[in-house]
Amino acid sequence: MSAEFTPIPAASELSGPFWAAGLDGVLRLQRCNSCDHIRFPLDWICARCLSSEYEWARLSGRGTVQTFIRFHHAYDPSWEDRVPYVVALIELEEGPVMISNVVGEGALDVRVDDPVEVVYELKNADATLPQFRRTQVR
Amino acid sequence: MQLFVTVVRQSFEESDGEFVIHNGRGPTAVIAGVGASPQGKFPGSTDLSLATQAVVALLDDCGIAKDDIDGLLTMPGTTSHEPAKHYLELGEHLGINPKVAGSLQMGGATCGALVQQAALYVDAGMAEAVLCVFGDAAKTGGSRFSAAPGRDPSWKNWGMFGNAANSAMGATRHMALYGTTSEQLGWVAVNGRRNASMNPDAVMRTPITIEDHQSSRWIVEPLHLFDCCLITDGGVAVLVTSPERARDLRQPPVSLLGMGQGHTLETLAKKDWWYLPHQQDCISRAYRMAGLSPADIDVAQLYDNFTISVLFWLEHGGFCAPGESGPFVEGGTRIALDGELPLNTAGGNLSESYMQGWLHVVEGVRQMRHAAGVRQVKGAETCMVTGRGMTLNTSSCLILGKTS
Numbered sequence: 001m002s003a004e005f006t007p008i009p010a011a012s013e014l015s016g017p018f019w020a021a022g023l024d025g026v027l028r029l030q031r032c033n034s035c036d037h038i039r040f041p042l043d044w045i046c047a048r049c050l051s052s053e054y055e056w057a058r059l060s061g062r063g064t065v066q067t068f069i070r071f072h073h074a075y076d077p078s079w080e081d082r083v084p085y086v087v088a089l090i091e092l093e094e095g096p097v098m099i100s101n102v103v104g105e106g107a108l109d110v111r112v113d114d115p116v117e118v119v120y121e122l123k124n125a126d127a128t129l130p131q132f133r134r135t136q137v138r
Numbered sequence: 139m140q141l142f143v144t145v146v147r148q149s150f151e152e153s154d155g156e157f158v159i160h161n162g163r164g165p166t167a168v169i170a171g172v173g174a175s176p177q178g179k180f181p182g183s184t185d186l187s188l189a190t191q192a193v194v195a196l197l198d199d200c201g202i203a204k205d206d207i208d209g210l211l212t213m214p215g216t217t218s219h220e221p222a223k224h225y226l227e228l229g230e231h232l233g234i235n236p237k238v239a240g241s242l243q244m245g246g247a248t249c250g251a252l253v254q255q256a257a258l259y260v261d262a263g264m265a266e267a268v269l270c271v272f273g274d275a276a277k278t279g280g281s282r283f284s285a286a287p288g289r290d291p292s293w294k295n296w297g298m299f300g301n302a303a304n305s306a307m308g309a310t311r312h313m314a315l316y317g318t319t320s321e322q323l324g325w326v327a328v329n330g331r332r333n334a335s336m337n338p339d340a341v342m343r344t345p346i347t348i349e350d351h352q353s354s355r356w357i358v359e360p361l362h363l364f365d366c367c368l369i370t371d372g373g374v375a376v377l378v379t380s381p382e383r384a385r386d387l388r389q390p391p392v393s394l395l396g397m398g399q400g401h402t403l404e405t406l407a408k409k410d411w412w413y414l415p416h417q418q419d420c421i422s423r424a425y426r427m428a429g430l431s432p433a434d435i436d437v438a439q440l441y442d443n444f445t446i447s448v449l450f451w452l453e454h455g456g457f458c459a460p461g462e463s464g465p466f467v468e469g470g471t472r473i474a475l476d477g478e479l480p481l482n483t484a485g486g487n488l489s490e491s492y493m494q495g496w497l498h499v500v501e502g503v504r505q506m507r508h509a510a511g512v513r514q515v516k517g518a519e520t521c522m523v524t525g526r527g528m529t530l531n532t533s534s535c536l537i538l539g540k541t542s
Contacts, residue, residue, distance in 0.1 A: 008294050015292070040406060041292070047407060067311035067412055070359035075284040075299035087298045089307060089412065097406045101296050112314035129295055 022128030171200030188373030189273025215274025245527015250534030273373035334485025396428025
């Protein structure tokens with residue numbers, strides 16, 4: 001069963017497609033039409049070539065855990081029922097580094113360089129939160 | 139001054155793929171005065187009241203007349219209500235009309251950057267006595283350092299909160315790659331507290347042990363409470379002036395042998411962002427300007443918002459090889475006052491007070507005046523001071539020198 005998710009800040013023209021991407025289970029990030037650079041965080045301009053033309057590229061959703069941290073304390077009341085939880089920097093197969101969570105089986109025992117794949121468990125009608133799960137739980 | 143400018147212009151050369159100043163000397167400007175307000179929790183204080191207290195202390199320290207100050211560079215605090223206009227308000231409180239002024243916010247890198255800016259103003263002849271000032275009532279003002287980092291609040295979607303989180307990310311990977319341990323981080327905290335115990339101005343003076351560090355609560359794993367800096371009220375001021383003017387003042391001037399900055403504004407898109415590669419560039423630039431190498435540094439005040447930050451600085455400064463900073467600090471002997479690299483000799487952000495690196499400069503100046511009392515590193519003639527801020531992304535370095 002999926003829990004509710006509403007993005008912060010509210011989805012905009014720039015971020016809407018990112019948050020909606022997971023509705024069909026596919027991670028999408030902006031790819032520059034001029035230099036093919038795939039970027040994160042979201043931006044209206046390509047920081048590599050300064051072109052503002054882009055498309056939403058379908059990514060494999062696979063990556064590795066570059067590093068991670070474990071929160072044992074909720075610094076916002078909305079996270080109280082989720083501690084302890086893992087926040088990670090995910091190095092995507094296509095290159096960009098994304099901030100996200102590691103969730104699911106063995107999440108709290110995650111290690112640096114673990115392979116992971118995207119998963120969408122939190123959603124509402126027009127937004128989902130991309131998180132990652134370990135593909136090889138040791 | 140003219141000679142300096144000419145030398146700099148003639149000495150640009152290509153090195154490691156970038157143009158650098160390689161003149162074996164920094165600016166002629168010196169640090170001639172420092173001052174700090176009391177540090178701690180002071181209900182009723184404001185960022186501006188604390189900053190003015192620091193200035194009064196500085197005037198007393200070096201004996202310069204207020205009306206001789208012709209430059210005002212400030213860093214707004216977390217409690218400043220209109221940060222971009224901070225210098226205007228502070229100047230009005232101080233009753234001065236300077237030739238140059240402005241405010242800059244680069245977090246923990248700001249003090250170093252403002253001292254550098256002041257030195258350039260002085261060397262260019264645009265001002266002769268430039269005051270750099272910071273004040274913050276973060277403790278009584280209830281400043282929260284748990285906001286979601288990142289360009290916008292979007293990182294909150296993944297529960298990424300707090301200033302500690304970014305540094306914790308670096309700590310985890312350093313531990314995984316190199317076997318660095320939490321206990322090794324603890325030695326940075328123990329060393330800072332040991333030095334703070336000899337500093338009557340420090341906020342936290344009771345010595346701690348590795349066991350205390352290990353049993354302190356998680357702020358965000360792998361960082362414990364004792365891996366994290368304090369939150370305090372206080373103000374700090376630093377005076378940069380010409381050697382000629384300094385001769386008329388009370389204190390021996392402290393030289394600026396080397397100065398550098400480095401910034402990663404790309405954040406996540408920068409390769410190995412977690413390792414803060416800009417810090418290495420920052421220190422290298424300062425070494426080149428000074429014509430010095432790691433072996434020439436006698437004492438260091440390395441920015442310690444979190445213990446892991448000090449490990450990164452040690453590697454970036456070339457004091458040990460990449461990955462070896464954990465063993466370098468372990469046991470606390472190499473970094474002690476009588477060790478090979480005495481570190482954060484007043485207690486730092488972790489134990490003296492969280493003045494975002496400003497007190498690191500003050501302590502560096504005291505060490506170079508040979509006026510640090512029981513904390514004085516004997517015979518020290520050079521001191522490195524580093525600062526870093528804005529998530530992980532800004533850095534500054536000063537190499538201070540004793541004048542004969």
